[in-house]
Amino acid sequence: GGNLHLSLTNIGFYLITGGLITLILSLVATNYNKLVSNNWSIAQESLYVTIHNIVTNQINAINGQIYFPFIYTLFVFILINNLIGMVNGCLRILFLFNSNDLCSCSQAAWTKKLYSSYSYSAIATKTAPHKNKTRYSFNNKNTFYLNPDYITGFVDGEGCFTLSIFKASRRLLGWQIKPIFSISLHNKDIKLLEAMQRTFGLGKIYKHGNDSMQYRVSSLSNLQIITEHFDKYPLITQKQADYLLFKQAMDTIRNKEHLSLTVLFRYFL
Known part of the structure; x- marks a missing residue:
């Protein structure tokens, strides 16, 4: 009835x-x-x-x-x-x-749109990471922590694993290799980057172009925490292959193997 x-x-x-x-x-x-x-x-x-x-x-x-x-x-x-x-x-x-266009949006684009428009709790939790109890929040205050599964899904669509090479005269070969994990979003989505930073407890947010911001992690010690997350919550798109190469490069740098010209050429030539 x-x-x-x-x-x-x-x-x-x-x-x-x-x-x-x-x-x-x-x-x-x-x-x-x-x-x-x-x-x-x-x-x-x-x-x-x-x-x-x-x-x-x-x-x-x-x-x-x-x-x-x-x-x-x-x-x-x-x-x-x-x-x-x-x-x-x-x-x-x-x-x-x-009321929605799920069929016309990718998962990452839809979840970003959902957060930007409504700040629903499906992507955020009100408790700090590494604690046992998780409580989902429906408020718009920028004090929440992101759900780990949401982080992985979002990085699948928006994240970037890169190896950058810089001119460094103090280095033995005159170059420095730096692994960087980054997420770039429009200025209006900076609260999401801040939530990402808060959840991991590391990294910095930089201005990236005229109308975008970038969350960036580059030190090996901090990247170790990032890789622990993606080992536990694996990526499911082609980005998983990028991540595995990125992780391999991190091991190479950690073992000082990148100081040889052979390894340098392997990654950049």
């Missing part, structure tokens, strides 16, 4: 309404002069006669005539109730399909 909150007032209202509708339908259906001579009147007459026959046959001719108006009114009330429920269900379905 429909989502009707029944009370004495509502029941009385629907019974009176049903009674009036019943009276009108009965007049139309049984009017020998055919005041409304069309398919609608024929259908109403057929319905009226069918229910009347069922009632009189199940009870008896005399008592059936007595109880028929009440039973017919109850039938109309139930019919209206179910029609209201069907309309409500259709409206919910239409609203569901018109």
